[in-house]
Amino acid sequence: MNKWGYVGKRLLKTIPIIIGVTLVTFLILHLSPGDPVRIMLGPYATPETVAALRAQYGLDQPLPLQYFSWLGNIAQGDLGTSIRYNRPVTELVQARIGITLTLTLAGLVISVTLGSILGILAALKQNSWLDYLCTFQAMFWISIPGFWLAILLLYIFGLQLRWVPIAGLSGFASVILPALTIGLQEEAWFARPMRAEMLGVLNEGYIKAARAKGVRYYRVVGKHALRNVMVPMITMLALRLPWVIAGSVVVEVVFAWGGMGSLLVNSVLARDYPVVQGILLIIALSVVLANLLADLVYSLIDPRIRVEGGKK
Amino acid sequence: MNQELKQEIAELKQQKTSQMYLTWVRFKRNRLSVIGLSFVLVVIFIAIFAPVLTPYHPYETDPFNRLASPSRENPLGTDELGRDLLTRLLYGSRIALQVGILIVLFEGFIGISFGLLAGYFGGWVDEIIMRLVDILRSFPVIILAMAIAGIMGQGLFNVVLAIGLVGWTTYARMVRGKILSIKEADYVEAAYAAGESTVSVILRYILPNVLPTAIIMVCIMMPTALIASATLSFLGVGVQPPLPCWGSIAAAGRDYIIRAPWISTTAGFFIMFTVLGFNFIGDGLRDAFDPTSKRN
Numbered sequence: 001m002n003k004w005g006y007v008g009k010r011l012l013k014t015i016p017i018i019i020g021v022t023l024v025t026f027l028i029l030h031l032s033p034g035d036p037v038r039i040m041l042g043p044y045a046t047p048e049t050v051a052a053l054r055a056q057y058g059l060d061q062p063l064p065l066q067y068f069s070w071l072g073n074i075a076q077g078d079l080g081t082s083i084r085y086n087r088p089v090t091e092l093v094q095a096r097i098g099i100t101l102t103l104t105l106a107g108l109v110i111s112v113t114l115g116s117i118l119g120i121l122a123a124l125k126q127n128s129w130l131d132y133l134c135t136f137q138a139m140f141w142i143s144i145p146g147f148w149l150a151i152l153l154l155y156i157f158g159l160q161l162r163w164v165p166i167a168g169l170s171g172f173a174s175v176i177l178p179a180l181t182i183g184l185q186e187e188a189w190f191a192r193p194m195r196a197e198m199l200g201v202l203n204e205g206y207i208k209a210a211r212a213k214g215v216r217y218y219r220v221v222g223k224h225a226l227r228n229v230m231v232p233m234i235t236m237l238a239l240r241l242p243w244v245i246a247g248s249v250v251v252e253v254v255f256a257w258g259g260m261g262s263l264l265v266n267s268v269l270a271r272d273y274p275v276v277q278g279i280l281l282i283i284a285l286s287v288v289l290a291n292l293l294a295d296l297v298y299s300l301i302d303p304r305i306r307v308e309g310g311k312k
Numbered sequence: 313m314n315q316e317l318k319q320e321i322a323e324l325k326q327q328k329t330s331q332m333y334l335t336w337v338r339f340k341r342n343r344l345s346v347i348g349l350s351f352v353l354v355v356i357f358i359a360i361f362a363p364v365l366t367p368y369h370p371y372e373t374d375p376f377n378r379l380a381s382p383s384r385e386n387p388l389g390t391d392e393l394g395r396d397l398l399t400r401l402l403y404g405s406r407i408a409l410q411v412g413i414l415i416v417l418f419e420g421f422i423g424i425s426f427g428l429l430a431g432y433f434g435g436w437v438d439e440i441i442m443r444l445v446d447i448l449r450s451f452p453v454i455i456l457a458m459a460i461a462g463i464m465g466q467g468l469f470n471v472v473l474a475i476g477l478v479g480w481t482t483y484a485r486m487v488r489g490k491i492l493s494i495k496e497a498d499y500v501e502a503a504y505a506a507g508e509s510t511v512s513v514i515l516r517y518i519l520p521n522v523l524p525t526a527i528i529m530v531c532i533m534m535p536t537a538l539i540a541s542a543t544l545s546f547l548g549v550g551v552q553p554p555l556p557c558w559g560s561i562a563a564a565g566r567d568y569i570i571r572a573p574w575i576s577t578t579a580g581f582f583i584m585f586t587v588l589g590f591n592f593i594g595d596g597l598r599d600a601f602d603p604t605s606k607r608n
Contacts, residue, residue, distance in 0.1 A: 016443055017443065017446050017447055017450060020443065020444070020446075020447030021447055021450050021451075023447075024447060024448070024451070024456075028456075028459055028460060028463060029463065139588070139591055139592070139595070140588070142535070142591065143535060143584055143587040143588040143591050144580065144583070144584045144587070145539045145542050145543055145546070145559070145562075145580065145583050145584075145587075146539075146543070147542075147543060147546045147559075147562065147563075147580075148562060148576070148577075148579075148580030148583065148584070151562065151566060151569065151576045151577070151580065152577065152580070154569070155569055155573055155576075155577070159569065159570060159573075242449070242450070242451065242452035242453070242455075243452060243453075245452050245455070246452035246453065246454040246455050249452075249454070249455060250454070250543060250546070250547070253547065254566070264455070264458075264459075265458070265547050265548075268458055268459055268462035268463075268547075268549060269462065269548055269549065271462070271463075273463070276459050276462070276463075280451065280455065280456065280459055283451065283452065283455060284450040284451045285450075287450045287451070287452075288450045291450075
């Protein structure tokens with residue numbers, strides 16, 4: 001298959017997923033055991049208020065009709081109106097998404113960098129104490145809940161040592177701990193495949209050939225092996241993105257950052273459903289896009305992927 | 313002829329049991345997995361004998377002894393309502409194990425069933441199930457589960473439902489892959505040739521062969537289930553007080569982090585201990601079942 005054929009096919013495959021994502025997001029609201037409007041308004045609302053709000057949100061219409069009008073609004077960039085703030089969801093999100101993006105990106109950078117370094121070291125010194133230490137620390141970080149790591153870091157470096165500000169967003173120093181929380185937790189996911197891939201690549205014929213030719217060891221690693229490792233790392237990046245986003249939501253709560261994550265948690269607790277739906281949709285769509293992008297990049301780097309059944 | 317085939321099938325089954333034994337031998341050789349097993353056994357022991365291990369009741373408040381430092385009477389101090397922290401943490405193992413097991417059973421049931429259907433029937437059934445998997449995987453598990461739990465209302469079973477409804481996709485993928493390879497195996501064809509029905513082939517030949525994979529999956533997914541449920545409780549949409557849940561204890565302790573740092577820190581430690589145990593076991597099992605994935 002040629003390059004553009006693959007791209008077209010991959011794009012087509014994304015459409016049903018995007019539709020499915022909107023359906024899941026839409027239907028979640030209807031999971032509530034009672035009437036969502038009643039739950040939103042609380043037990044003391046008068047029937048008139050309930051009816052009025054139901055009409056305002058179009059909840060008195062049949063479900064499929066509700067879905068399509070909701071979809072139509074989204075297509076026009078209208079994610080609805082927050083019940084709690086009485087302001088457009090897009091406006092609320094716009095004001096906060098930057099914080100979440102910063103945190104997610106910083107976390108990813110730390111985790112990929114740290115994971116790659118540790119993975120490469122472990123592979124180069126296979127079965128040494130360093131290798132075992134890398135494996136063990138990876139296991140350790142994935143065994144602790146993100147909120148706890150955040151609390152511990154906050155307590156040790158913020159409260160006891162007072163190296164960094166303990167809460168809120170104020171300059172570069174305040175980003176360190178939150179980003180480190182995500183970075184440490186996610187680093188394990190990059191270190192393990194990096195190590196495995198490096199080991200695999202280092203045993204390949206062409207690496208041995210390069211070594212036999214007299215190319216220096218670290219040059220071999222840097223030039224030949226690393227390039228091959230990039231492909232699985234990009235996949236891992238796309239695969240872990242949802243977890244990084246989830247991690248940043250938790251971290252935002254602990255560090256009292258007013259980002260999209262905190263907004264989501266508060267909206268869930270306050271039953272502000274339009275905001276919950278809007279943020280869920282934004283997160284899921286960015287994950288879908290990231291996966292699409294990863295697959296496309298992947299196919300450009302490695303032509304073998306484009307062959308049917310080459311991946312998955 | 314029929315008899316011979318049955319004989320052969322029986323022999324192949326025999327091989328399976330000895331493979332289970334081999335797996336156990338390999339598992340025992342892995343030191344970390346034995347440590348993990350002992351961690352988990354400790355937690356199970358605590359869960360069973362919590363009433364014997366502590367003289368207090370987890371709901372017993374003491375307004376005059378709030379946020380007390382660790383002392384002889386309260387080895388880990390008391391929480392914001394004067395309840396003995398160690399008692400609550402010990403009882404918390406019951407909630408954690410209960411929720412964790414219910415989650416893996418629930419998501420395992422959905423995932424294995426869907427994986428079985430997708431892998432066995434293929435075609436449009438496979439297509440629909442796998443697209444559903446793709447769709448759900450576009451949402452971060454914890455975030456979607458949080459939204460679902462928040463909407464369904466707080467409570468232990470809603471946590472299980474919320475995480476289970478989102479978390480089954482990993483099982484489905486794994487089981488589907490396994491089935492695709494088993495479907496082509498000789499003993500399955502032999503069973504068909506011997507005149508067995510589709511249902512009987514699935515239940516008697518395919519499912520037992522998927523089971524080892526499913527068992528590893530359950531062990532591997534347990535940490536995710538534990539952390540996810542603790543996180544939901546931490547965020548306030550999970551198990552509700554006064555039930556002693558490690559996640560909500562850590563959340564409550566966060567407000568008193570300066571005065572009583574031991575509340576959040578010890579609660580998290582209990583989670584880590586349990587999750588680490590399951591992770592070690594899972595790692596050992598993975599290696600034991602699949603020696604080719606071994607590090608050397």
